[in-house]
Amino acid sequence: MLLMSAMAVALQPAQPAAAQPVPIVDDDFTGATAIPQFIGVGSACLTGAPAAPPPGPGNHPLGGCPADAAGPVPPTGGAPFGYLQLTSADLDQTAAALYNEAIPAEQGVDVTFDQWQYGSDTLVPADGISFFLIDGSVTLNRPGAFGGSLGYAQKLPDDNPANEFEPGVDRGYLGVGLDVLGNYFGDWEQRGRTCAQRSPAGTAFRIPAPGPNMVTLRGPGNGTAGYCFLTATTDNFTTTGPWPSTLPGELQGPTMSVPNDPEEAQEVLEESRRRVNVRISPAPNPVVTVSIDFNDGNGMQQVLTTPAPTPVPATYKFGFGASTGLFNDVHLIRNVVVRPVVERPELDLTKRVAAGADLPDQVPVGTEVPYEYVVTNTGNINITDLAIEDDVVEEVICPRSTLDVGERIICRGTYTVTEEDAERGFVTNTAVATGMADSNEVTSPPSEVTIEVSDERATLDLNKTVDDSRIYMPGDTVTYRYVVTNNSGQTLTDLRIDDNLVENVVCESTTLEPGRSTTCTGTYTVTEEDAERGTVLNIAVARGRRDSTEVSSPPSEAIIRVENERGMLELEKSVDDSRVYRPGDRVTYRYDVRNNSNETADNLRINDNRVRNIVCETTTLEPGQSTTCTGTFIVPSRTGGRPDCHRGCRFTITNTAVAKAGNLTSNPARATIRVVQKPHDICPPGKNRHHCRPGKRPHHPGHDHGHGHDHGFKPDHGFKHDHGLKPDHGFKPDHRFQPDHRFQPDRGWEPEEQIRQEMDQPSYETREPERDYEMDDPYAGMDDMEMAWDSSR
Structure with missing residues (x-):
């Protein structure tokens, strides 16, 4: 039974994957070593490594190649211009490179590699290169038979029953033959034994070989059974030859000599490079597609596609094989990349x-x-x-x-x-x-x-701090400060700090009266392991004794950033946090940036999640240079959340910034301000916010309450005496509030009703940060709230 039309495929440009999942395997074989999952068999070696004697029989780590190898092989010791050399032009060589670590098959597999077949000085070049996949559940420590089986399929040498049958690779799934000589195409020497579907060339020995310059696929097999012919790049699937190849180019390259300089050798060998892509889509309907770039300017061309064998194993292992016999060629591999087909x-x-x-x-x-x-x-x-x-x-x-x-x-x-x-x-x-x-x-x-x-x-409060505005390096000493407060009603003794990293923390006092605080300090030396992690997080707990009972604080943590080299931007952000702000206030932030890298930082900018239009003194920093940037932010009012700010509240605003310049990114830097919001600092319910902003007091005709619209409450004058407000109603000649006249959440300003009515009106004019009034407690009658509007997300 032969597959006809299903095997033929019109040549077309290969369609790249829509996305490129990260490679599972990636080795260019240009260096003196390969990734350790690869093992060599036979003559397989690395030309990038120093010259070495031929390895013995069996498998072995990939090492150097013999210095006296025959043919135009790349020079030994050629890193970083090396190759995986499967065979030289010596006769009767067999070689394989096996990847003995399972890779998942669930998302399909996409394999790309460069191959070279060139330099033959015999009647015809031989044999070819195979790429094969096996069931990943078995150990891959040997290839299949060589010669026409290319290290994948089984073989009865010379088809002579007196010879020992050579098995194929264990639990083979798919063998792709890049067959220069052409024997992999045929079933001579018992290839495909026990298979219902046989090669169009049958089992006869043919001269010349039946399928030269052809890509042939063989399916699953184990031992001496299977490895059946699936399809090939020919348009003749009858049993009557010849079987011409439909490949649009030659698998063998024209190179016949190679210089002794590794870099020059790479340039000369470029003409013989062929890039191959083998792609198997995921089950349940897997399809195998083979594409080749013949290095002729036409790019990657799809040369074969057919349904892949089923069932598909859960995992794959893979290998490459090549051999010479009475005929020869040099066989090289480079740039092996294996990745899933489907993004996950x-x-x-x-x-x-x-x-x-x-x-x-x-x-x-x-x-x-x-x-x-x-x-x-x-x-x-x-x-x-x-x-x-x-x-x-x-x-x-x-x-x-x-x-x-x-x-x-x-x-x-x-x-x-x-x-x-x-x-x-x-x-x-x-x-x-x-x-x-x-x-x-x-x-x-x-x-x-x-x-x-x-x-x-909690009866003990602990506030742990550290200078987290800088980047630390191994060997740096970090100083931590611990402020401990006794919130209980009794004296605490035997005070100490337990820190999971810092030892021997020293406190100014180990006895604390109720309501009193003390400061403790400790140091830590940054390690190489800290640099590998990138940060140091340590957590501390304050402990003391109340009579015979131990009292503990909540844990307090601190984080610092650590690097092996100061290879980035360093950012410090600051703001005047000594005062309390109101909605509508303009807040100025300062950003100090230092270039700790060894390269020029161009196009410097500050990204702040709250502040826009940040201006820097300079946007180019040479290594070691610093600059200062500034930006402003208008404090917003708070109208939602818990508690309800319509009664007034206090909260904090924290915002985060990073400095960027090209590929350089700084540490995140944060700054926090405290905000007091009074009832008249927000828009009333239903007010159109396009016409309402914190601080602007709208004019209400007929409700001037005895003072002129243009005078009222002035930043430097308080309330004027000649606008309906009397000195005995809570205002003195210096125009400031008296301590016994406070804003009450449920009663407003007292005792003057007229003042109360005026102050209850919403306030929407942008105020200057400093105001000409005083209160006993700016937080009186207001709810507490924290507003972490910082989020670096």
């Missing part, structure tokens, strides 16, 4: 309480809980724009936003336990990792953590 972007996320946090079974209110997010790229394509989304933790920081295939990083975030959590008795939060694979978004399965919450407050 995938992220895995494991969320956990940070190691070393040492939390109690029930966490008190006010405890800062440190979380770790372990993210792994379990797919076959690199991930960019990596971020963590957590329904409770507002800001999760990752050491970088890219994740290569198989890589794992740890991101970190913290959450402060609230009274609401205590009422509920627990905190459960769920996170997902997101990223981009090319233009497609990737999301991990959710991961959640639950902690139990106590209705008691």
Whole structure:
């Protein structure tokens, strides 16, 4: 039974994959060594390695080639211009290079390599090169028979029953013969034994060989059975020859001499290079496609396609084979790249309480809980724009936003336990990792953590700080500062700091009266291992004794960035955080950038998630140079969330910036400001926000309340005496509020009703940062709130 039309294929340009998953195997064989999963058999060697004697029988690590090899072979010791040499032009050589590590078949497999067949000085060139795949569940430590079987199929030498039958490769799946001589096409010497489908050339011995300059596929086999003919690049599938090849070019190259200089040899050998691509699509309907670039200016051309054998094994292993006999050729391989056919972007996320946090079974209110997010790229394509989304933790920081295939990083975030959590008795939060694979978004399965919450407050408070604005290197000394506050009603003794990295932390005092604080310090020396990880996270807990009871603080953590070399930009961001801001205030940020790399940083810019139009003194930094940039931000009002800011509230705004210049990226730098928002600092419900902004007080005809529209409340004049406000109604000649006249959330300003009515009106004019009034407590009557508007996501 022969396959006819199914085997013929019109030549057409090969269609590249829509996307390029990350290679599973990638070795160019130009150096003195190969990746360790490759083993050699027979004469296989590396021309990039120093010359070495011929290896003995059996398999062996790939090493140097003999210096006296026959034919126009590349020079030995030629790295970085080396090759995987399967055979020289010596006669009666057999060789294979075997990759003995399973690769997945589920997403298909796409294999590209360069091959050279050239330099024959015999009547015809021989034999050819095979690329083959086997079932990945078995050990690949030997090839199949050589000669016309090309290291894949079985063989009964000379078809003589008196000779020992040579088996094919164990559990072979597919053998692709790049057959210069042409015997792989035929079933002579018992190739395809036991098969229902036989070669068109049959089992006869033919001179010349029946399928020269042909690509032939053979299917699954094991031992001395199988390895059946599947198809070939011919348009004649009858049993009557000849069987001309339909290849649009020659597999053999014209090179006949090679210079002794490795780089010059590479240039001379270029004319004989042929790039081959073998592609098997995934099950359930796998198709094998072979394409070749004959180095003739026509690019990659599809020369053969046919259904692939089924069932497809779960994994593959692969190899290359070549041989010479009475006829010869030089056989070389380079640039082997194996990748999946189908993109499979995938992220895995494991969320956990940070190691070393040492939390109690029930966490008190006010405890800062440190979380770790372990993210792994379990797919076959690199991930960019990596971020963590957590329904409770507002800001999760990752050491970088890219994740290569198989890589794992740890991101970190913290959450402060609230009274609401205590009422509920627990905190459960769920996170997902997101990223981009090319233009497609990737999301991990959710991961959640639950902690139990106590209705008691922590009695010790610990604030741990470190200079995290710089980049550390191995050998640097890091100084940590620990401020401990006694929030209990009793004296605490035997105060100490337990830090999972810092030893011998020294405190100014080991006894703390109620409400008092002390400062402790400790140092840590950065290691090479820290540089490999890229960050150092350490967690500390303050401990003391109240009578016979030990008291612990919530854990407090700090993170620093570490590199082996200062090969990036360093960014420090600052703001005037000594004051309290109001909605509508203009805030100025300063960004100090230093070029720690050994290259010029061009087109410097600052990316800040809140501040736009940042201006730098210079946008080009030579190595070691610094510059300063500035930007401004208008404080917004808060109208939603918890608590309700319509009654007034206080909150913080944190924003994050990075400096970029070409391929250089700085550390993230953050700055935080405190904001007080009064009831009249927001737009009233239903107000069109295109006509309403913090600070602008609209004119209400007939409601001037006794003072002129153009005078009213002046930044440098307070309220004027001649506009309906009397000195005995809470205003003195210096025009400032008196301590006994405060804004009450439920009553407004007292005692003057007219003042109360005026102050209750919404305020929408952009105010200057400094105001001409005073209050006992700028936070009086207002709710507490934190607004982490920073998010580096």
